[in-house]
Amino acid sequence: MSSSQCFENPSTLSSICGEGTVQDFGGLQTYITGSPDSKLAILLISDGLGYEAPNFRKLADKIAAAGFLVVVPDFFYGDPIIDYNDPNFDVESWGKVHNPDKGYEDAKAVIAALKSKGVSAIGAAGFCWGGMVLVKLASSTDLRAAVVLHPGSITEDEVDDVKIHIAILGAEIDQWSPPEKLKQFGEKLLAKSEFDSFVKIFPGVAHGWTLRYNVDDESAVKSAEESHLDMLNWFTKYVK
Numbered sequence: 001m002s003s004s005q006c007f008e009n010p011s012t013l014s015s016i017c018g019e020g021t022v023q024d025f026g027g028l029q030t031y032i033t034g035s036p037d038s039k040l041a042i043l044l045i046s047d048g049l050g051y052e053a054p055n056f057r058k059l060a061d062k063i064a065a066a067g068f069l070v071v072v073p074d075f076f077y078g079d080p081i082i083d084y085n086d087p088n089f090d091v092e093s094w095g096k097v098h099n100p101d102k103g104y105e106d107a108k109a110v111i112a113a114l115k116s117k118g119v120s121a122i123g124a125a126g127f128c129w130g131g132m133v134l135v136k137l138a139s140s141t142d143l144r145a146a147v148v149l150h151p152g153s154i155t156e157d158e159v160d161d162v163k164i165h166i167a168i169l170g171a172e173i174d175q176w177s178p179p180e181k182l183k184q185f186g187e188k189l190l191a192k193s194e195f196d197s198f199v200k201i202f203p204g205v206a207h208g209w210t211l212r213y214n215v216d217d218e219s220a221v222k223s224a225e226e227s228h229l230d231m232l233n234w235f236t237k238y239v240k
Contacts, residue, residue, distance in 0.1 A: 018057035020064070026110035031057060031072040034064030039120040040239050041069040043110060043143075045103065045130030047211060048094075050080025055211050056127075059228060066232055068239070069119065073110050075103045075133075100152075103133035111142050123239035125231055127211055128152050128176075138162045145238035147231045150207045151177050159185045165238045167198040169227050173206040198234070202227060 020033025031051055042063050046056055051074045064070045076098050083089060107124075114122055123145040126134030131151025138146045139161040146166045148154075153176060166189065170182040179201045186199030202209065202223055210227045213220040 019061045025071060026073065026113035028073040028075065028106060028110065030074065031060060033060050034069040036069060038067060038069040039118065040067065041071060041114045041119045041122045042235060042239065043107065043122060043124040044070060044072045045075065045107060045124060045126040045133050047128035047130060047208065048081040050074065050076050053211065055213065062228060063232060066236065068235065071110060071114065073106065075106055100129065100132040100136065104136040107133055107137055121239045123235045125149060126151065128208065135159065138164050138166055145234055147234050149210045149227060150174055159188050162189065163195065165196045167230065167234045169230060170201045171205045171207050171209055172201055172203050176207060200230065
């Protein structure tokens, strides 16, 4: 996940936006929104720009409004990518510290914390870096359903290990997850009858379009909202 395409058009970060609150949860600072009494929860795993991005929190609030408890952990421990073009920023070093394997272990702790508070069904969505984490999580049945959006580098072996309902939403313009690759993954998943799967390629958009869109661009907003609706429909169908 070291391409500049992963970090184009970042939104301004803000720790105070959103309708929820930030709390310690599962050992991580976590934005939590929605009814604390809900037995249905959604875990959101961010891209490299972290859990504070306003569009990301707006999406969390939108999912919460559908009746889910939504948790958005800070998997980067206060160290998201702020400016990819900063000459002093070393993305390779950052990636070694904040690797998907570490994210996977942290996410398992969050899932365990949700179950310990009585949540009966959990879904998760992962974006870019978060998509790589989520594919690893999808190899067990701790989650009911997963939605992977413009993932970073995921492998055929990881796709082969998937055991839960999974939707993959990709961009037409994406060097990390080109449409041809995602369509191949879709064929692999469709061959498995024990769970449902869905792959959709969105035309005319680039990697990161679901979160890092220009709110003043009507077309960009429309494409992002379509992906959000597909995600929410998937969760409504399978996280129950």
